[in-house]
Amino acid sequence: MGGDAATPPPPPLCPSSSNIKWHAGCVTKIQRSNLLRQKGCIVWFTGLSGSGKSSVACALETRLAALGKLAYVLDGDNVRHGLNSNLGFSAADRAENIRRVGEVAKLFADAGLVTLVSLISPYRSHRDAVRSSVGSPSFIEVFMDVPLEVCEQRDCKGLYRMARAGVIKGFTGIDDPYERPLRPEICLRAFDAGDGSAVSLHSMAQTVVDYLAQHGFLSSYDCSGDAGAPAAAANGSC
C-alpha cells in the first residue's frame, strides 16, 4: 500500500443544538414516583476493572426486583457495544462516555427508575459533573474500594495480563489513572474492616438496598419524607 495518507480527522462534533425548547411532559415526576412506589435516582458504581461494579449492580437489581422495585443497569461494557461504540479509552473519550451515560441515567431517573450505573469512571471531575447535573440527593456514588492486587488476581477477562505485557496501553490502574472518590455516599470494601473476612456480593448489595430504603428512595412521595437527604457515608466508610 503506497503513501501514508494520514487518516482524515474525525468530522467536527456538530455545533451544540440551537432553536430548541425543552418540552415538559404531561405526567409529573411525582406522579410517576407514586405509580412505581419508589423515587428515581442514580446509583453510580465507580472502581477499577474487576472491582465488582457489574456483579454488585446485578445483585442489587435482583434484590430490588424481589422487593417489587424497578431498577435498570447501565454497564460500561454494554453501553460501549451500542450508544458509545465510537469511543475508546483516551481521557477525552472516557469523559464523553461518562457524559453520555450520565445524561441517559438522568432521563431514566426522571422516569422513576433506580438507575444503576457501573462504569470505571476514573476521573473525579467527570463523576462530579454528572452529580451536579443530576442534583446531589439523587446521585449516590458507590466506591468499589478493592485494591488493585485483588482486581489483578481476579483478572477474569485477562486484561490485566495483557496490560502488564504492554498489549493494552492506557489500562486503568496500570498505566492510566484512577481518582478515588473523596466523599462517596457508600464505600464497599472487599474485606471487612473488623475481622478481615471477604465481603460477599449479597452483603454489598444489601448495604446499598439499606441506604436506598433509609433515604426514602424505595417509597413514593405519598408516604415518605424527602429522598436523598445529605447523609454521611454508609457503613464501611472509607
Ligand SMILES: Nc1ncnc2c1ncn2[C@@H]1O[C@H](COP(=O)(O)OS(=O)(=O)O)[C@@H](OP(=O)(O)O)[C@H]1O
Ligand atoms: N484501557 C482500558 N482501561 C480500562 N478498561 C478497559 C480498557 N480497555 C478495555 N477496557 C474494558 O472496558 C471496561 C471499562 O469501560 P468503562 O466504560 O467502564 O470505562 S470508563 O468509565 O470509560 O473509564 C472495563 O470493564 P470492567 O472490567 O467491567 O470495568 C474493561 O474490561
Ligand SMILES: Nc1ncnc2c1ncn2[C@@H]1O[C@H](COP(=O)(O)OP(=O)(O)O)[C@@H](O)[C@H]1O
Ligand atoms: N464481593 C465479591 N466477592 C467475591 N468475588 C467478587 C465480588 N465482587 C465481584 N467478584 C468477582 O470479581 C470478578 C469481577 O467482577 P465484575 O463485577 O466483573 O467487576 P467489574 O464490573 O468492576 O469489572 C468476577 O469474577 C466477580 O465474580
